[in-house]
Amino acid sequence: MNRHKLTKTLLPALAVLALAACQTNSPVVGDGSVSYGDAKAVEAVTTDLGSTDIQTTAETMTRSLLQHPVIQTAIRRRELLVASPVQNKTSEYFDTSLITDTILAQLQKNGMRYVVEGANMQNQVDELRRQNQSGLYKKSTTAKIGGMHGAKFRLDGSVSSITKKNNSMKDVYYKINLRLIEIETGIVEWSDEKEIRKSAKR
Amino acid sequence: MRIFRSFFHSWSPVLAGALLLLAGCAGNPLRSYDNEMQDTLSLVRAGDVDQALRQLERNNVSLFSSGEDAERDANGNRKEVSALDSVSGKDILYYFEKGELHRLGNDIAKSRDSWLMADEIVRTWEDEYRANPAKVIGEAGAFLINDRVRRYDGQDYEKVFLSARLTLDHILLGNFDHARVEMKKTFEREKLIESFREKEYDKIKEGQKEQGVTTTTADLAKNGYPLDELDNPEVRALKNGFQNAFAHYLAGYFFETTGEYSLAEPGYRNALALRPNSRLIRAKLNKVGQNRPGKAEADVLFVLESGFAPARKSITVPIPIRLNQRWMATPLSFPVIRSEGGGYMPPEIQVGNARLPVETLVDVDAMARRLLKDQLPGIIGRTVVRAIAKSALQYQAQKHGGAIGGIVTGLFSVVTEQADERAWRTLPERLAIARANLPGGDLAIEIPVAPGRVFRGRIRVDPGQAMNVIPIRIVGGTVYVGNSIMTGQDDAVNTTPEEGAKARKAPKKTPASAGKRRKVM
Amino acid sequence: MKKSFLAATFLGLCVLALPLQAQVTGDGSIASKVESLGEMANLKVSDLRVVARRDGLLRVQVTITNESSANEQLYYRFRWLDNDGLVVWEEEPWKPEVVYGLQSKILTGIAPTFQATDFRLEVQSPNNSVTSNPPPGSIIRQ
Numbered sequence: 037m038n039r040h041k042l043t044k045t046l047l048p049a050l051a052v053l054a055l056a057a058c059q060t061n062s063p064v065v066g067d068g069s070v071s072y073g074d075a076k077a078v079e080a081v082t083t084d085l086g087s088t089d090i091q092t093t094a095e096t097m098t099r100s101l102l103q104h105p106v107i108q109t110a111i112r113r114r115e116l117l118v119a120s121p122v123q124n125k126t127s128e129y130f131d132t133s134l135i136t137d138t139i140l141a142q143l144q145k146n147g148m149r150y151v152v153e154g155a156n157m158q159n160q161v162d163e164l165r166r167q168n169q170s171g172l173y174k175k176s177t178t179a180k181i182g183g184m185h186g187a188k189f190r191l192d193g194s195v196s197s198i199t200k201k202n203n204s205m206k207d208v209y210y211k212i213n214l215r216l217i218e219i220e221t222g223i224v225e226w227s228d229e230k231e232i233r234k235s236a237k238r
Numbered sequence: 239m240r241i242f243r244s245f246f247h248s249w250s251p252v253l254a255g256a257l258l259l260l261a262g263c264a265g266n267p268l269r270s271y272d273n274e275m276q277d278t279l280s281l282v283r284a285g286d287v288d289q290a291l292r293q294l295e296r297n298n299v300s301l302f303s304s305g306e307d308a309e310r311d312a313n314g315n316r317k318e319v320s321a322l323d324s325v326s327g328k329d330i331l332y333y334f335e336k337g338e339l340h341r342l343g344n345d346i347a348k349s350r351d352s353w354l355m356a357d358e359i360v361r362t363w364e365d366e367y368r369a370n371p372a373k374v375i376g377e378a379g380a381f382l383i384n385d386r387v388r389r390y391d392g393q394d395y396e397k398v399f400l401s402a403r404l405t406l407d408h409i410l411l412g413n414f415d416h417a418r419v420e421m422k423k424t425f426e427r428e429k430l431i432e433s434f435r436e437k438e439y440d441k442i443k444e445g446q447k448e449q450g451v452t453t454t455t456a457d458l459a460k461n462g463y464p465l466d467e468l469d470n471p472e473v474r475a476l477k478n479g480f481q482n483a484f485a486h487y488l489a490g491y492f493f494e495t496t497g498e499y500s501l502a503e504p505g506y507r508n509a510l511a512l513r514p515n516s517r518l519i520r521a522k523l524n525k526v527g528q529n530r531p532g533k534a535e536a537d538v539l540f541v542l543e544s545g546f547a548p549a550r551k552s553i554t555v556p557i558p559i560r561l562n563q564r565w566m567a568t569p570l571s572f573p574v575i576r577s578e579g580g581g582y583m584p585p586e587i588q589v590g591n592a593r594l595p596v597e598t599l600v601d602v603d604a605m606a607r608r609l610l611k612d613q614l615p616g617i618i619g620r621t622v623v624r625a626i627a628k629s630a631l632q633y634q635a636q637k638h639g640g641a642i643g644g645i646v647t648g649l650f651s652v653v654t655e656q657a658d659e660r661a662w663r664t665l666p667e668r669l670a671i672a673r674a675n676l677p678g679g680d681l682a683i684e685i686p687v688a689p690g691r692v693f694r695g696r697i698r699v700d701p702g703q704a705m706n707v708i709p710i711r712i713v714g715g716t717v718y719v720g721n722s723i724m725t726g727q728d729d730a731v732n733t734t735p736e737e738g739a740k741a742r743k744a745p746k747k748t749p750a751s752a753g754k755r756r757k758v759m
Numbered sequence: 760m761k762k763s764f765l766a767a768t769f770l771g772l773c774v775l776a777l778p779l780q781a782q783v784t785g786d787g788s789i790a791s792k793v794e795s796l797g798e799m800a801n802l803k804v805s806d807l808r809v810v811a812r813r814d815g816l817l818r819v820q821v822t823i824t825n826e827s828s829a830n831e832q833l834y835y836r837f838r839w840l841d842n843d844g845l846v847v848w849e850e851e852p853w854k855p856e857v858v859y860g861l862q863s864k865i866l867t868g869i870a871p872t873f874q875a876t877d878f879r880l881e882v883q884s885p886n887n888s889v890t891s892n893p894p895p896g897s898i899i900r901q
Contacts, residue, residue, distance in 0.1 A: 074853075076836070076850050076851065076852040076853055077853060078834060078852075078853045078854075078855050080855075087852075088852055088853070088855070091852035092852055092854055095851065095852065095871070098871065099869040099870075099871060100869075102816065102869070102871070103814070103816060103869060105814075108814055121499050121500060121527075122500060123499070123500065123503065124499075124500035124501070124503045124504055125503065125507075126504060126507075127504045127507045127508045127511065128504055129421075129422070129425060129489070129501055129504050129505070130500065130501075130504070131498065131500055131501055132500035133500065142871060145871075145872060146871075146872055146873065154497060155496070155497055155498070158497075195500075238436070
């Protein structure tokens with residue numbers, strides 16, 4: 037076997053190997069028409085409230101809350117928080133619990149505790165009743181009625197918007213306002229705002 | 239039908255003559271939809287929904303699939319697999335009307351199924367637009383195709399109304415999750431139509447410039463077109479010809495009932511933006527979640543509908559156009575809106591001890607006018623360009639083809655010179671609401687159906703039910719009360735004694751779907 | 760010979776396609792805290808301050824200076840680390856920010872958790888010089 041022949045056979049083989057190394061098979065099923073994106077990416081599809089707005093608002097609000105001495109004390113004393121429904125004053129069908137749920141989840145990672153409210157409250161009551169009234173459960177394991185904890189603080193707020201339109205562009209200004217209220221006294225202990233401006237060419 | 243029609247799109251001049259033989263079929267350009275629907279509408283006015291349904295079926299005997307080869311289900315009925323099925327598929331109007339008739343006959347499930355078929359056609363249009371906006375807009379601006387041989391995808395307000403009616407069906411059937419999805423679709427549809435119309439408007443303007451069409455709506459009015467009918471205060475008060483205040487109000491009601499106030503608020507807000515003078519809507523705004531019903535009460539929403547949606551008719555107007563270097567007054571056909579009339583909407587209804595104010599949320603008549611007003615510049619452009627092209631063809635045919643050619647193209651002119659009359663006719667002319675917290679149980683209801691005439695009946699309010707929506711349709715003195723929770727107690731219903739009314743026995747049905755219809759004439 | 764040349768080209772391409780890994784040193788300089796997706800052509804991180812107050816939350820203040828006279832789009836986010844350099848918080852959303860021509864803009868970051876003792880700042884600008892990157896995974900309708 038001369039050298040020439042060696043290069044002739046070996047190098048293409050290497051090339052094939054190299055190619056194989058470059059194009060590994062991804063663990064994906066599908067023809068590529070559907071793909072996963074970055075959930076944290078900046079979403080700029082329309083001027084409606086979108087994922088980036090929810091994420092950044094929840095983030096700003098949580099960090100602002102976390103810095104506040106009232107919350108830091110509440111975390112230490114293991115006091116309870118509840119989220120009231122945040123008012124939607126815009127004309128967009130936007131579920132404000134998307135924001136408050138994230139805030140509660142992020143605060144809880146730092147030790148804040150919260151109690152259920154709204155639609156979840158109904159499920160809670162149903163379950164309590166089921167355990168106590170259906171007669172199906174072992175007495176020693178049932179959750180007693182009358183033992184639920186009341187929250188010390190509640191989170192409240194509103195989302196508003198101003199929309200301006202002309203022939204060439206649409207501009208929407210959003211203001212998300214949140215407040216932390218001590219339930220017993222009604223004192224607003226903390227409040228913060230997040231402003232968002234979104235513009236689109238028509 | 240569909241194959242046939244798309245075929246026709248590309249070969250219209252050749253096929254025009256042949257089509258004369260096919261009168262009476264749904265896909266045929268000679269069909270006068272308005273005339274065809276008259277019998278059906280009379281039957282509905284007379285309270286005979288079953289007969290009206292049969293009439294509708296007769297009007298829609300399919301050209302290719304009426305034979306023995308059609309797929310049949312166990313009961314021997316022809317199977318309807320998909321609205322998009324190219325052979326057995328009927329057009330969207332058939333499904334519109336059929337769904338409505340089933341709704342009146344209180345067969346909500348069948349009505350939903352029929353409307354879901356129609357919805358499939360609308361969604362196809364939406365997908366086409368999403369995938370290739372330029373193409374769909376281009377078709378809308380295609381100048382040489384007569385409007386009446388285009389595929390009918392439903393007018394804008396019909397598309398939105400379809401979705402709103404499907405939502406109501408889902409609520410009546412207790413499928414709240416489906417209703418939720420449908421509502422989301424309604425509002426996405428509104429946005430899509432808005433973007434479509436904006437883009438189309440630009441395209442039409444551009445196209446008209448290209449084709450050198452200078453005829454305006456003012457020229458039309460000068461030559462006898464009743465333009466003022468499209469320009470009355472009710473029409474001007476509308477923001478556009480497709481947004482549906484009821485759809486938004488229903489979302490407000492729905493989400494207020496489920497406790498999702500942040501979604502209920504935009505519902506009421508959008509409804510108010512469309513009906514700025516509505517007291518019922520304003521009473522709800524910023525008070526969502528307040529004034530909730532007590533323990534033995536229910537928040538009842540009455541949906542009152544009256545009359546039939548207006549017809550589109552052709553009117554022939556002489557328009558000066560330039561033919562063979564000369565200006566000639568040429569008779570051309572344009573659509574006008576002709577009100578069905580007689581849609582009486584009572585100012586209030588009496589339920590139990592309460593008098594409830596009734597407020598109109600949707601005026602389909604005005605919406606149809608508004609839509610036509612917005613479409614008219616495009617229609618003018620297309621009609622004028624077509625007339626020019628056709629006269630050139632006729633000239634050529636007479637010159638070269640002799641007498642026979644002249645006859646063929648002459649027929650073609652007759653065939654194509656009729657405006658598009660298609661519209662969803664069983665849709666109500668007006669839709670209004672009344673709402674109150676009412677005690678549970680059987681309640682007497684009094685609905686004025688014409689000045690001095692009152693329909694009396696009973697409804698059942700069930701506080702245990704998540705939502706209490708009661709649809710009421712008033713047409714020509716006949717009242718259809720759809721109440722999914724009403725039991726079939728026929729004897730409990732009184733008709734006005736002075737009219738000597740004939741009470742028509744409602745068929746005995748399960749309590750879940752039984753309903754009443756009474757003739758009061 | 761032609762084949763061997765082709766093979767070599769393939770190999771070369773493969774090497775190029777490997778991701779470039781940047782080594783970050785822990786000397787506390789700006790460069791050690793800032794991770795730029797590509798070299799930012801016009802935007803510079805001109806100042807960086809870190810404070811840990813008594814409450815235990817890390818606070819970061821970053822000054823971004825736009826050296827061009829045109830407006831620049833900036834996307835940024837922080838990554839929060841503990842003493843051992845482990846990530847202690849989920850990925851933050853990318854935050855869009857407009858920096859006007861010749862403007863200095865102050866970005867502040869507050870640790871989302873008491874466990875954070877160190878951070879990295881990720882920055883990206885559509886006008887980055889290495890390649891013209893699209894904004895981070897941005898979802899924009901064509």
